[in-house]
Amino acid sequence: xxxxxxxxxxxxxxxxxxxxxxxxxxxxxxxxxxxxxxxxxxxxxxxxxxxxxxxxxxxxxxxxxxxxxxxxxxxxxxxxxxxxxxxxxxxxxxxxxxxxxxxxxxxxxxxxxxxxxxxxxxxxxxxxxxxxxxxxxxxxxxxxxxxxxxxxxxxxxxxxxxxxxxxxxxxxxxxxxxxxxxxxxxxxxxxxxxxxxxxxxxxxxxxxxxxxxxxxxxxxxxxxxxxxxxxxxxxxxxxxxxxxxxxxxxxxxxxxxxxxxxxxxxxxxxxxx
Amino acid sequence: xxxxxxxxxxxxxxxxxxxxxxxxxxxxxxxxxxxxxxxxxxxxxxxxxxxxxxxxxxxxxxxxxxxxxxxxxxxxxxxxxxxxxxxxxxxxxxxxxxxxxxxxxxxxxxxxxxxxxxxxxxxxxxxxxxxxxxxxxxxxxxxxxxxxxxxxxxxxxxxxxxxxxxxxxxxxxxxxxxxxxxxxxxxxxxxxxxxxxxxxxxxxxxxxxxxxxxxxxxxxxxxxxxxxxxxxxxxxxxxxxxxxxxxxxxxxxxxxxxxxxxxxxxxxxxxxxxxxxxxxxxxxxxxxxxxxxxxxxxxxxxxxxxxxxxxxxxxxxxxxxxxxxxxxxxxxxxxxxxxxxxxxxxxxxxxxxxxxxxxx
Numbered sequence: 209x210x211x212x213x214x215x216x217x218x219x220x221x222x223x224x225x226x227x228x229x230x231x232x233x234x235x236x237x238x239x240x241x242x243x244x245x246x247x248x249x250x251x252x253x254x255x256x257x258x259x260x261x262x263x264x265x266x267x268x269x270x271x272x273x274x275x276x277x278x279x280x281x282x283x284x285x286x287x288x289x290x291x292x293x294x295x296x297x298x299x300x301x302x303x304x305x306x307x308x309x310x311x312x313x314x315x316x317x318x319x320x321x322x323x324x325x326x327x328x329x330x331x332x333x334x335x336x337x338x339x340x341x342x343x344x345x346x347x348x349x350x351x352x353x354x355x356x357x358x359x360x361x362x363x364x365x366x367x368x369x370x371x372x373x374x375x376x377x378x379x380x381x382x383x384x385x386x387x388x389x390x391x392x393x394x395x396x397x398x399x400x401x402x403x404x405x406x407x408x409x410x411x412x413x414x415x416x417x418x419x420x421x422x423x424x425x426x427x428x429x430x431x432x433x434x435x436x437x438x439x440x441x442x443x444x445x446x447x448x449x450x451x452x453x454x455x456x457x458x459x460x461x462x463x464x465x466x467x468x469x470x471x472x473x474x475x476x477x478x479x480x481x
Numbered sequence: 482x483x484x485x486x487x488x489x490x491x492x493x494x495x496x497x498x499x500x501x502x503x504x505x506x507x508x509x510x511x512x513x514x515x516x517x518x519x520x521x522x523x524x525x526x527x528x529x530x531x532x533x534x535x536x537x538x539x540x541x542x543x544x545x546x547x548x549x550x551x552x553x554x555x556x557x558x559x560x561x562x563x564x565x566x567x568x569x570x571x572x573x574x575x576x577x578x579x580x581x582x583x584x585x586x587x588x589x590x591x592x593x594x595x596x597x598x599x600x601x602x603x604x605x606x607x608x609x610x611x612x613x614x615x616x617x618x619x620x621x622x623x624x625x626x627x628x629x630x631x632x633x634x635x636x637x638x639x640x641x642x643x644x645x646x647x648x649x650x651x652x653x654x655x656x657x658x659x660x661x662x663x664x665x666x667x668x669x670x671x672x673x674x675x676x677x678x679x680x681x682x683x684x685x686x687x688x689x690x691x692x693x694x695x696x697x698x699x700x701x702x703x704x705x706x707x708x709x710x711x712x713x714x715x716x717x718x719x720x721x722x723x724x725x726x727x728x729x730x731x732x733x734x735x736x737x738x739x740x741x742x743x744x745x746x747x748x749x750x751x752x753x754x755x756x757x758x759x760x761x762x763x764x765x766x767x768x769x770x771x772x773x774x775x776x777x778x779x780x781x782x783x784x785x786x787x788x789x790x791x792x793x794x795x796x797x798x799x800x801x802x803x804x805x806x807x808x809x810x811x812x813x814x815x816x817x818x819x820x821x822x823x824x825x826x827x828x829x830x831x832x833x834x835x836x837x838x839x840x841x
Contacts, residue, residue: 290590326669327669327670328668329593329616330591330593330595330596330668331590331593331595331616332592335505336616339744340673340744342726342740343740343744346737346740347737360591361505361506363587363805364506364804364805365805365809366505366506367506370506381728384728384730385728386730450586450587
């Protein structure tokens with residue numbers, strides 16, 4: 209599932225009007241959600257970053273984060289992975305995806321302290337991250353690892369089977385250590401829309417997430433939705449590969465949305481047989 | 482020119498393995514020994530560097546005064562430092578050139594390079610201070626730190642020999658117990674090879690390569706050590722094949738001691754690596770009689786290890802760019818490996834040829 213979900217190539221005027229309307233309705237929901245004291249509401253997406261929830265991620269349980277919330281202790285998140293995590297193209301540290309994510313999550317989970325440790329290294333393949341993540345986990349003791357991956361493995365022409373084995377093995381290890389994992393997938397750029405390796409790695413991630421029952425933020429689908437829904441919004445910097453400010457903002461919003469939905473919506477994901 | 486010897490041979494072997502392991506996704510990577518081992522060529526390389534330092538200190542540099550020894554060793558450290566900064570700059574230029582030619586700006590991101598292009602003011606300071614390292618170009622910074630400490634090691638060896646290994650062990654235990662590592666800057670993080678942990682295997686190489694003490698003990702009891710090493714190597718191979726990695730949550734703190742971690746050179750990796758070396762120590766004579774040409778080739782590489790390492794680093798990055806353009810198939814990968822080995826051999830040969838007229 210997932211790959212073929214809610215994919216509409218919009219272009220017609222009627223559809224655009226409908227979308228605008230949807231944004232207006234959404235925006236009003238946004239303002240009322242902000243006033244709601246209970247954290248059980250998914251954090252609202254801004255109008256520019258709006259994507260149907262089904263295009264962001266299928267919710268999956270995050271037992272260790274949930275436990276931390278229940279115990280009212282600081283939720284520690286290790287953000288690891290490549291360029292989008294390290295914040296290339298964003299003007300200042302304050303704008304990077306992890307710091308924005310921290311703000312959104314703290315706002316949505318009122319009264320909860322979120323600490324994000326950023327260990328992104330640009331252009332890193334999953335194999336190297338898999339080597340780094342272990343000591344980082346032991347030293348920083350996170351409840352959740354946000355692993356942004358896929359793009360560089362596709363470009364380095366890593367065999368998707370090997371990629372999958374590396375990622376699965378690391379996920380298994382993290383699970384054993386009672387740490388939740390969220391995979392943050394590849395970005396959408398027109399250049400790689402037809403690249404066979406790129407889509408093979410995307411398929412791998414989809415399969416891993418479904419079979420390991422973990423949360424997978426499908427950035428590609430989310431960004432493609434935005435690209436098709438409003439052609440005037442640019443998520444990428446001029447090089448058409450790195451995110452710009454809005455791109456980072458949307459990424460943070462999408463990840464936060466997926467995490468919150470997963471924390472407060474139960475039993476959404478159909479069990480695999 | 483030295484005749485082929487054991488240290489040079491295994492150094493050459495490590496150099497070729499590192500080259501293959503540094504082209505991620507390469508088909509032939511599956512034939513490197515890390516697939517059946519908890520440790521890889523990095524351990525071997527650093528251990529042998531320790532051995533080579535001992536040979537230098539007790540050989541050509543043995544009669545030198547303290548001052549001369551310090552100067553001699555620090556000049557070697559400087560040479561490694563210069564090599565590191567030069568190959569890093571070449572790697573950056575390679576990525577930049579590939580970006581221009583292939584119109585592929587994402588290559589500027591590879592291996593942590595992006596800070597150089599997006600935050601050049603701070604990144605350049607970091608490059609010179611070695612706090613900004615490119616992925617796969619992170620072994621030499623460790624080597625620079627170790628060589629910078631070489632005079633201290635050599636002088637301790639001269640005047641307070643029994644202190645050397647305990648001091649090294651204490652630093653190692655401290656680093657693992659408290660999770661201490663060198664920071665990176667401007668990109669927030671830590672060194673991929675933690676010098677505080679990895680110095681131990683360097684010192685072990687230094688100590689074992691000597692004619693006395695632990696080295697003499699190891700040689701005297703080689704048979705027993707080999708017998709002890711065999712099950713460790715077999716268990717390690719099993720763990721690697723089964724993809725087993727202990728979950729530190731099941732262990733008490735400090736947990737870095739109970740992992741298979743590369744950055745902190747966890748005890749399991751260290752012990753496994755030492756077992757591998759105990760098992761294969763002395764095998765060189767047999768290998769040489771069976772495969773004289775290959776042994777000569779590997780020894781040639783090992784004799785010129787710094788130059789060959791630098792060439793291998795640049796070649797592996799070139800191989801990665803080549804794979805990006807032409808895809809990863811057995812044929813492209815075979816081309817990369819054959820050409821890479823050939824050019825590394827050529828660099829080694831040229832390095833010796835260049836020195837020849839001076840020696841004559």
